[in-house]
């Protein structure tokens with residue numbers, strides 16, 4: 381006899397053509413096609429974090445993925461951000477401050493923009509993935525209707541019960557419930573509420589499960605058999621894992637970042653706006669400590685802060701310098717294995733199954 385949690389996971393796998401209920405998290409800048417293909421070939425769901433990609437980049441990424449896997453895939457898009465409120469004096473203070481951690485920041489760095497959302501959406505639709513997912517809000521109804529007409533399912537990332545209800549009302553086929561433990565940006569629909577509404581997955585999952593009647597995918601702090609089994613018991617039908625894959629060779633992140641993840645305890649991460657202007661969870665670094673002192677200029681809004689920190693972040697990547705690098709990390713970083721992604725995926729599920737079998 382199967383545990384009800386296993387039965388729920390098996391039903392989800394059947395719907396989406398998976399052999400195990402593990403989704404690679406879409407990680408803008410950190411989910412190359414080879415990593416997505418490895419997870420998909422192991423029976424999970426691949427992911428493309430397309431935030432920073434132009435439409436041609438999305439098409440190229442998909443082509444590369446499909447050269448390595450016939451498995452299923454989600455393409456993830458951020459809802460467009462509101463125009464940032466500019467503050468020239470604070471931007472000047474930030475440019476002076478950031479010079480302490482990297483090269484001179486050009487004046488124009490603050491004028492950065494993100495790729496046009498409408499173009500990204502068309503490219504995602506044209507690629508015909510199994511799933512397109514949203515973060516930072518719910519897609520407009522007209523776009524959801526076009527996805528459905530094309531046979532593409534809609535997964536919506538949420539961080540609260542109210543957001544889960546809004547996503548279901550907006551036509552989501554499944555909810556990705558992102559707990560406060562998660563690495564990378566928080567998906568709060570109201571960017572200003574991201575820190576206040578940082579809900580741990582242990583409280584969020586059952587509350588969302590009681591509020592919606594569509595499948596829930598749990599994200600945040602999951603990176604071994606124990607945490608997968610716990611998420612399924614709390615009401616999830618599947619799990620989405622980001623940080624847990626970052627030390628696999630396929631992820632190919634900077635060596636200093638990968639090494640630091642292996643040593644990090646949960647308290648060694650924090651939510652910060654100092655990289656991009658939106659709240660995200662990162663390893664605590666000397667740059668983040670300096671940016672948090674009262675005398676430091678407050679971060680500019682997204683994506684102005686992202687533009688201003690780009691020279692520092694680029695130089696740090698080049699020099700493999702952890703102190704000034706953008707090192708997103710969830711609270712379960714230390715569990716992340718440094719083994720091939722396919723092996724990791726299969727081992728995680730075997731361990732979770734053992735815990736859930738009656």
Ligand SMILES: Cc1cc2nc3c(=O)[nH]c(=O)nc-3n(C[C@H](O)[C@H](O)[C@H](O)COP(=O)(O)O)c2cc1C
Nearest residue numbers: 405407408429515562563564600601622623708710
């Ligand atoms: C490096 C990195 C980049 C991320 N980029 C995105 C993104 O572009 N879109 C998105 O929906 N989530 C993004 N996330 C969040 C993940 O989808 C997911 O919620 C998170 O990784 C789950 O928590 P975990 O890191 O503890 O596994 C990112 C996470 C990381 C670590």
